[in-house]
Every structure is written in C-alpha cells, then in structure tokens.
Amino acid sequence: MSVYAISDLHGCREEFHAMLEKIAFSEYDEMYIIGDVCDRGKESIALLQDIMSYPNMHLIFGNHDVWLAKYTDLLIKGKKSSLALFAALHTNMDFITWMHYNGGVSTADQFMDLSFPECYDIKVYLDSSRTFYKTLEIMGRKFLLVHSGLGSYCHSSVSLPEIPEYELVWPHIGLDDNPFDDVTMIVGHMPTFMYGDEYDGRIAHGKRKSILHIDCGCVFGRALGCVRLNDMEEFYVSSSYPRVG
Numbered sequence: 001m002s003v004y005a006i007s008d009l010h011g012c013r014e015e016f017h018a019m020l021e022k023i024a025f026s027e028y029d030e031m032y033i034i035g036d037v038c039d040r041g042k043e044s045i046a047l048l049q050d051i052m053s054y055p056n057m058h059l060i061f062g063n064h065d066v067w068l069a070k071y072t073d074l075l076i077k078g079k080k081s082s083l084a085l086f087a088a089l090h091t092n093m094d095f096i097t098w099m100h101y102n103g104g105v106s107t108a109d110q111f112m113d114l115s116f117p118e119c120y121d122i123k124v125y126l127d128s129s130r131t132f133y134k135t136l137e138i139m140g141r142k143f144l145l146v147h148s149g150l151g152s153y154c155h156s157s158v159s160l161p162e163i164p165e166y167e168l169v170w171p172h173i174g175l176d177d178n179p180f181d182d183v184t185m186i187v188g189h190m191p192t193f194m195y196g197d198e199y200d201g202r203i204a205h206g207k208r209k210s211i212l213h214i215d216c217g218c219v220f221g222r223a224l225g226c227v228r229l230n231d232m233e234e235f236y237v238s239s240s241y242p243r244v245g
C-alpha cells in the first residue's frame, strides 16, 4: 500500500488522470489532495466528482475549496433564480473576489449546469470532508499535510487545533517555514516557480528544514507533481496549459 500527496489540481482533470496512471494508483493506495481542486482550470467540477467517487482519496481544504463550500448554497439558489447571484455580486466582496479574480466563474458555471441531486452531492461531500490538516506516520516518519502551511503560527510550541482556518489556507510562506524538527511538512498553495526559477515545474524542498512544496504550477503551464510518502519518490506529469506567470 502506498500513500501519495498531490495539491493544487485546479481543474486539471486530464493531468490528474495521467498521474493516476503513471503511479498505477490502486484501491490499496491512499491519495491525499492538499487543497484547491477547483478554479482556473477547465474541468473543476468533473474533477471534483471523480475525486468524490474514490473512497481512498482524501481532501484537505485549500482556500479555493473553502470558497466553493461556502457558496454552494448560493449557487444552488442561483440555479433557481439568478437574482440571488446578482444580489451577491453587488454586495459580497468575498464572492466577487472568488468569481472575478480567482477563477470562480467557470467553476460556478459548471456547478450550475449539474442536476440538483448532483449539486447536493457536492455540498454534502464538501460539508463532510471539511478538514484543514492531516498528520500521518509512515515508515516511522512523521508528516503534516496542510494547504498553505502554518502562517503566522509557525512556531514549534503551536497546537494545531488552535490555528484559525484562515492561517492554514491563505498566507504565503517561505521555503523553510516548518517549525518542527521531527515532522516533514507537505504543502501546496504557492506554485514553486514563485520560489525561484530553479524550482520551476518541480517540487521544492526546504534548504534547512524538512518541508516539500508540491504545487508545481500545473494550471500555470508547468507540471503536476505528486510525492509518494513511503519512499519520497516524486512523480511528474507535464501540463497541457499555456505557460503564464
């Protein structure tokens, strides 16, 4: 049995399935998706539905998953009458930020094209899988999986349950921002090319601390990265998206 971590799929469904094939993902394996399934890419909702169909895939929320979970009710209302959406677009800055600046429009369109039962399935899934970090121990090695890192709570005396959700999905962290000496952190959120050209399209490793940044910028035309936690082998699938950023 192998345990894998992947992050920031952002609707890159084709690349995700290519990765599952590459690693020969089976029913005996586990996959942790460290946030941001939807937005920006082409097939956000179909990808989310694929993930929902695997009992051995586990979602840890990222900021984009928080948005979708927060607004499923509004989008379902919008299917009945678009007035609800118009009202939100005039009054709700957070909704506008998701829609206009973070790729939410295409996700919302795809969601509202579904049948009502499919919409409710997604709502129930997101409500029941609302998780912001996961600790694991594999082959004697301890892991902490979290979308953006520990934000301003990055100190070794921190108690994970006390960290506000916002700090686990939003702040951009440094390459070495792991406060623990005996825990390997696996994070996404920040495409690795933003840490420097030498990391472009590759998983970035902390220089002094045990931390892997695994968002290789697939939706920005780089690559989809995945790491097998049993032996830390890395896998890559090239992106079909145009290179931006």
Ligand SMILES: [Mn+2]
Pocket: 035, 036, 062, 063, 064, 147, 169, 188, 189, 190
């Ligand atoms: Mn993110």
